[in-house]
Amino acid sequence: MATDLPRGRLTAALVLLLTFVVGAAAGAGAFASFARHGRVGRAPPHERRLPPPLEELDLSEAQREQAHTVFERYRPQFEALFEESAPKVRALRDAMDAELASTLSEAQRAKFETLKQRRGDRRRDGPPPGGPWGPR
Numbered sequence: 001m002a003t004d005l006p007r008g009r010l011t012a013a014l015v016l017l018l019t020f021v022v023g024a025a026a027g028a029g030a031f032a033s034f035a036r037h038g039r040v041g042r043a044p045p046h047e048r049r050l051p052p053p054l055e056e057l058d059l060s061e062a063q064r065e066q067a068h069t070v071f072e073r074y075r076p077q078f079e080a081l082f083e084e085s086a087p088k089v090r091a092l093r094d095a096m097d098a099e100l101a102s103t104l105s106e107a108q109r110a111k112f113e114t115l116k117q118r119r120g121d122r123r124r125d126g127p128p129p130g131g132p133w134g135p136r
Contacts, residue, residue: 015098016094022117
């Protein structure tokens with residue numbers, strides 16, 4: 001029964017649950033916002049970005065298209081790798097955060113949660129759609 005848990009563990013579990021719920025709501029809201037503004041899906045070829053080193057090479061349009069073709073060929077492998085590792089990374093970070101939070105005072109824990117929320121939306125969900133090369 002939940003009341004059998006020590007107060008600190010119960011609080012940590014509730015914070016973790018609340019973090020998950022807030023993250024899910026933020027993700028759903030962001031997706032809805034992007035969908036409303038037409039930012040979901042594949043970008044037109046002239047809007048697709050290349051990694052910064054390639055952007056600085058003044059590539060011709062033909063070279064840009066060849067580079068995009070190469071990235072598209074490797075994209076499924078990168079996405080599969082991310083999908084495979086992301087849950088493990090999240091679980092490890094959550095365990096570490098919970099252990100760290102247990103060492104903090106109430107005021108520090110509240111500030112820690114605020115700071116985690118700031119970093120969370122950017123880092124918790126991994127790279128943007130399309131991986132490190134920007135939108136598809």
